[in-house]
Amino acid sequence: MNGFNVKFGYRDNFLDDLQPVDVLYETRVSIDGCQATIDAHGLKHKELNDLLRETVQRGSTELVINNVFGQRYIGTRLYLPSKDKKLHIEVNRYPGNDLGAFLNGHRIIVQGNAQDGVGNTMDDGQIIVHGRAGDVTAMSMRGGQIFIRDNVGYRTAIHMKEYRDKAPVLVVGGTAQDFLGEYMSGGMVLLLGLNLQEDEPHRASYIGTGMHGGVIYLRGCVAEHQLGKEVGVRPLNDQDIVVVDRYVREYCRHFGGSPDEILKGRFQKLIPVSLRPYGQIYAY
Numbered sequence: 001m002n003g004f005n006v007k008f009g010y011r012d013n014f015l016d017d018l019q020p021v022d023v024l025y026e027t028r029v030s031i032d033g034c035q036a037t038i039d040a041h042g043l044k045h046k047e048l049n050d051l052l053r054e055t056v057q058r059g060s061t062e063l064v065i066n067n068v069f070g071q072r073y074i075g076t077r078l079y080l081p082s083k084d085k086k087l088h089i090e091v092n093r094y095p096g097n098d099l100g101a102f103l104n105g106h107r108i109i110v111q112g113n114a115q116d117g118v119g120n121t122m123d124d125g126q127i128i129v130h131g132r133a134g135d136v137t138a139m140s141m142r143g144g145q146i147f148i149r150d151n152v153g154y155r156t157a158i159h160m161k162e163y164r165d166k167a168p169v170l171v172v173g174g175t176a177q178d179f180l181g182e183y184m185s186g187g188m189v190l191l192l193g194l195n196l197q198e199d200e201p202h203r204a205s206y207i208g209t210g211m212h213g214g215v216i217y218l219r220g221c222v223a224e225h226q227l228g229k230e231v232g233v234r235p236l237n238d239q240d241i242v243v244v245d246r247y248v249r250e251y252c253r254h255f256g257g258s259p260d261e262i263l264k265g266r267f268q269k270l271i272p273v274s275l276r277p278y279g280q281i282y283a284y
Contacts (some may be wrong), residue, residue: 003030003262029055036060036101041067045096049077056080056087065091070115072096075108086125097134101129103144116153119146124166127253132174141168141187148254150174150195155182160214162186171251181205181270182228185213189245192262193220207231208270217244219262240269 029051033152036055040048047207052063056078065074074095078087079102087106091099094112101120107218113131121140128147134143135153138146143166150280151174158179160168174195183188201221209228210214216231217240218252227233236244249259 002032003036004220005029022130026030026162027051030039031055031058031060034060035064037066039062039066040069040071043071045071045073048071053077061085061087063087064092065089066092068093068112070094073098073101075100075103075106078106079104080099094138100125103127104237105144117143118148119170122168123147123163130255135177137172138168138170138189139220142166143168145169146171147251147254148172148174157184157187157189157216158182160184160187160189162213169247171247173251173255175202176204178205179207179209181211181231182206182216183210183212184208184216184272185211187214188243188247189214189216190244190251191216191218192248192251193218193265194257196220196261202226209271211270211272212275213272215240217267218270219265220269221266222268229269230272231270232275234269234271236269238266240267 027039027043038051044200055063066262068091074091075089076098088222089106089108089146091110092106095110095114097115098117098120099114100118100122103119103122103125105124107126108127114129114133114137116134117139118133118137119141123145124143125144129206130149132150133148133152135155136154136158136161137152140159142161142163152172154177156171156176173192175190175193199221201223205242209233211228245263248262252259
């Protein structure tokens with residue numbers, strides 16, 4: 001097993017009445033073939049992302065990052081010009097904001113919860129979170145897939161859009177907070193509500209406010225007053241059933257559970273009733 005050591009240092013004032021002190025962290029990158037293991041303990045987000053980029057440039061394609069506690073932008077600066085070379089990144093513990101922002105084809109698996117902005121403006125690839133995710137998950141996402149085992153926060157899938165042949169997919173095992181699918185213009189959200197009791201409604205209000213494209217599949221109960229005025233509720237057709245079946249089964253492959261039991265639940269489809277809900281307020 002090969003590898004290399006990296007030292008990071010900076011000066012800090014812990015208290016105003018003390019002299020600046022030197023803070024030094026040293027971490028080890030262990031490399032075994034194409035796999036690299038990185039200890040993120042004590043590293044700032046820029047230091048960690050610099051280290052990830054250097055490790056990839058040395059040829060590693062499978063990255064395991066341990067002791068992650070809030071470092072942001074993991075996966076963001078790992079663009080590779082070769083379309084055939086994709087990375088597999090396992091994040092152990094708790095990544096910070098904008099995990100996988102602008103992700104372009106790599107696969108990120110999080111063994112824990114994630115903070116806000118998972119998959120921000122994501123273009124391609126896959127993010128799998130074995131826990132919950134924070135606010136604005138899948139914001140402006142335009143391609144790829146995100147699977148969240150548990151709940152998501154406010155304004156999930158805001159501005160989600162389709163781009164050419166790309167259609168983003170977000171699957172959430174739990175429920176969401178307010179403004180799910182706000183201004184959504186493309187793609188698909190599947191909200192399963194697996195942590196809700198039978199007949200317990202989803203928590204979100206203003207679902208689909210400003211929505212003018214895409215579709216939200218919702219398992220379980222939601223009252224009319226929880227929906228934005230721009231969306232209508234429809235039953236699933238045969239094509240919808242195929243789509244829901246596919247992604248429920250993939251969700252269970254990632255997180256466990258019985259897809260057949262989940263599919264017995266009541267599903268409904270939310271779609272926009274207008275392609276230009278705010279067109280009348282614009283001046284031309």
